[in-house]
Structures are given as C-alpha cells and as structure tokens.
Amino acid sequence: EDQVTQSPEALRLQEGESSSLNCSYTVSGLRGLFWYRQDPGKGPEFLFTLYSAGEEKEKERLKATLTKKESFLHITAPKPEDSATYLCAVFRGNTGKLIFGQGTTLQVKP
Amino acid sequence: GAGVSQSPSNKVTEKGKDVELRCDPISGHTALYWYRQRLGQGLEFLIYFQGNSAPDKSGLPSDRFSAERTGESVSTLTIQRTQQEDSAVYLCASSSGSVANEQFFGPGTRLTVL
Secondary structure (H helix, E strand, O other): OEEEEOOOEEEEEEOOEEEEEEEEEEEOOOEEEEEEEEEEOOOOOOEEEOOOOEEEEOOOOEEEEOOOOEEEEEEEEOOOOOOOEEEEEEEOOOOEEEOOOOOOHHHHHO | OOOOOEOOEEEEEEOOOOOEEEEEEOOOOOOOEEEEOOOOOOOEEEEEEOOOOOEEEOOOOOOOOEEEEEEOOOOOEEEEEOOHHHEEEEEEEEEEOOOOOOOOEEOOEEEOOO
C-alpha cells in the first residue's frame, strides 16, 4: 500500500537555527513528489516538485532533495515567517492523485 | 490572476441534512481535484476530474458523496445525509495539462456537522 510518512510531527527552532524535515515514502511507480506549505486556515501553497532521485530545488531559505526512498526539506537560517505546516505528497499513475503525509508543523521563535 | 475559489468558506449543518460545496478553478485549468482534511490530519484524495469526466473517484468514502463538474469550470461536491464524521475542511485544487503539474489549492470549506 502506498504510504507517506513525515517526521518530525512538530519542530521548534530558534530564528537562524537550520534544520531538515523528512518525508519517507513507499510508492510503486513514483512519478513525482511535491512539497507544500500550509498556514492555519488556508489551503496548501505549492513550493516544489521533484521528479527523480538526485534532483534538488531551492527557493529562498528552502532546499528540497529527493532520493529513491525519501525527500528532505532543508531550512537554512529560518525566520519566524517560515512558521507553518509543511506537507509532502507523492503521485503516481495517470490521474495526478496526490498521497499526502501528515505534515510537519514548524515553529520558528525570534 | 484569480486563484482557486471555494464557497461557502464555512458551513454548519445538522446531521442528516444534505450539503453542496462549490469550487471555481483557475481559468483554463483542465484538471480539478477534491481533498478532505480532518482536524490535525493530512489531506485525503476524494475525486479527480479531467474536463467534466471523472476518471478517478476512488477516494469517495461512501455513496453519500458525489461530485460533478460543468465543462472545464465549476465543480460541486455534494454530501447527502451528513454524519458527524463528515466534519472536515474540504479542499479543491486545479492544475493545467499534465498530471505532473503542480496543483493549486483553494482556501477550503470548513464543514461542521452537529
């Protein structure tokens, strides 16, 4: 059965303290992996798509990487405005159906 | 340009009543998706539309749930005889062209069944 697991469930950082969020998956025929950010009371906001192992993408303080079994979202020198829930999702097949992990809630304190 | 919009933003209903949730996708997006997010949980896929056909309905939890889409525009998710376990945020997303393209989400409809 397809499964996506994110860790940790919650992460508290001081401003400037770099860290990584993990997304491990068991999916047959993976076609791609998405990272989203979700703020309270809002819909998920797209961050990155990764398609193949070894691929990396960066946006401001965020960098996403992908291996055959997991993806990491690295946050460098985070700021309080980076506080949010970060969601990982994988897709396969031909329908674009996304299988989401439970998310990691990040809190960055000034 | 305008993003995905959903209405109503909040809906409170009594157990046993029917509800309709509406989604307006980004103009020109051929693919449309419905997801459900229960409190403190990840998103669960419900249904996928390509144009006005639904090739994947595998996530609909029961026959009380149905959805339709008019052309490549508005979609409506209907829940009949609502139950308390239907309480959740219902999110709609749309994307263009290939299924590999990113999905853009609306703000969701928060459904509370009393």
